[in-house]
Amino acid sequence: MRLLEYQAKELFKEFGIRIPPSLASKDIEQGRKDAKELGFPFVIKIQVPVGGRGKAGGIQKCHNEDEFELKYPQVLGLTIKGEKARAILLEKMAEIKKELYLSLFLNRGKRCYTIIASADGGVEIESDKSQIIREVGLGKVEEDVARDVAKEMKLEGKSADDLVEILQKLSKLTIEKETELVEINPLVILDDDSLMALDGKVITDDNSNFRHEELQKYQEKSEIEERAEKSGFSLVELDGNIAVVGNGAGLVMSTLDMLSDNGGKPACFLDVGGGATPESVYEALTLISKMDKVKGILVNLYGGIVKTTIVASAFVKAYEKNLIDLPVFTRLKGVESDKAKEMLKDTKTKMFDTVEQAINAAVLGIKK
């Protein structure tokens, strides 16, 4: 789960990591109350689960009521990389001496948590050459390690002490909340040499959600995604018009790639999952039928754990109940595929021997 900035900062606060005074709102009425409580001037920050907010105009300084009335709706109305504003954060500005970078992330290759720190914080951490990197096993950061990082960042006095404290608090947050990434970018040195987190990014391990009832309030899912999760399949909505259905994440991704290569535009990624039943696949088709943008369905199945007949029987039922009236292009292979083909023979499903043929027919058959 990727938390929004204001949610990440709520966690920072809970763990004692200093943040500027700020208030989050979802509409201008609440925003006006927040503005009054906070007092001008402040920054208006869009809350979206993607980066690049500043460049897209999603972070605006605001000095008075007139500016507020103009800029709040402007920022709230922005769409950044396809993501609409989930909330608006009003935040007091800080007097900054220097920007730093600090994160603790799950290093997949090394199979351990890793600290990344940099004395030159700011915008593009990936391009930054002067990174300080420390592997810390399951995420515990001992004081001497933190002290070492501060030293390498050339921090002294109050700033160094603050960094040691913040790094250990990040470590506690990482372990207790089971995060994949906690990032402060920028972490800033204020005039009095103390440190403060100006931004926050937290990504938690979705598979540990069952242990974190307290994080559920941050879960932002569309109705469709929620229903998909409940039925045990994965669905990612995309911008195109051809719904792509298959079994196994790899196979469905591969089908998306081939469809895109041939000029088709996927409307969604739908992996029926290893535990698919006729009911769950029927539910998947119900969700697809609710997406107006979908003009056709491309099905690519390699029967293994999920027998192709399970999927076929859901399609047969969907036709019987008039749930779908879209052209369907199907490639079936693997366990019980002959039987599945027989079941679908008299339906509107067009059957193909190879996925290439199914894709070509789908691209040709579904115009825009």
Add this chain to the structure above:
Amino acid sequence: MTYIFDLLRGKPEDSDYKKKPVIVQGMTGKFGSEHTKSMIEYGTNIAAGVVPGKGGQKFEGVPIFETVKEAVDATGTKISIMFVPAKFFLGAAKEALEAGIKLLVAIPEHVPVRDTMELLELAKKNDAIIIGPNTPGVIIPELIKIGIMPAIPFKAGNIVVLSKSGTLLYEISDALSEGGFGQAITLGIGGDPINGTRLIDAFDMVKDIPDLVGMVIVGEIGGDAEEVLAQQIIDSNFKKPVVAYIAGRSAPKEKRMGHAGAIVYGNYGSAESKVLMFNKANIPVAKRPIEVPILLAGKLQQSND
């Protein structure tokens, strides 16, 4: 590094050569029971099951025990395959390692990464191999199947296939078998962010197979397992033909594509980064699964010239 063939096949002098006993944790659940039958049908020597509360019963003629320890004591097995819900995974997996299991094939999906990492610390201490979690398993075609893969795609031969994805492993092995490339072993490392056996570990396990003809790597977006492997192939001066496939080129960034591990952050985990590294290692990357045997044939031709 334990030689995986010693565990799976054994040595000619072993009394259980080519019929190594395997136990199934969670044998009587929906998937456990279905796949127990399928593995027996394939010829795998399923020697015991472990189901708390069902000790003393039998399933398909196979005795069931309360604990892994009892099953190990009764059968002498070193291999377990797990069908246990993610919530109970860590406890059951630790029990297996503590009872002396040396190869644990972890089928469950949705295991928290912290649990996997904790298990790996124990595995390291006990010198045990974990395959998975979220893996389709491992198969030596026509000899032993420890996993949930269908039997049809796999034929005995001299190619190794290592894959993050299950269904793509079937798809590509199928294409290889049809193209005349049987497999010495195929192994799914799983679609999670943290893998008990990484691509690079799997590579080390199989690179010295005596009759190895070539290797196929089936990767997908997320993490840097492919990049690390490509570097290892360069560094170890591995000369046999290798061909790769990467799924997820067209996936949007920062979206989890079905697998917990299939997510791109910036350039970390991107298909471009993986293709770039494979190219650097002189490993051709197929654009479609069906191209894999064609590219492999090309590489073989080259190395024979």
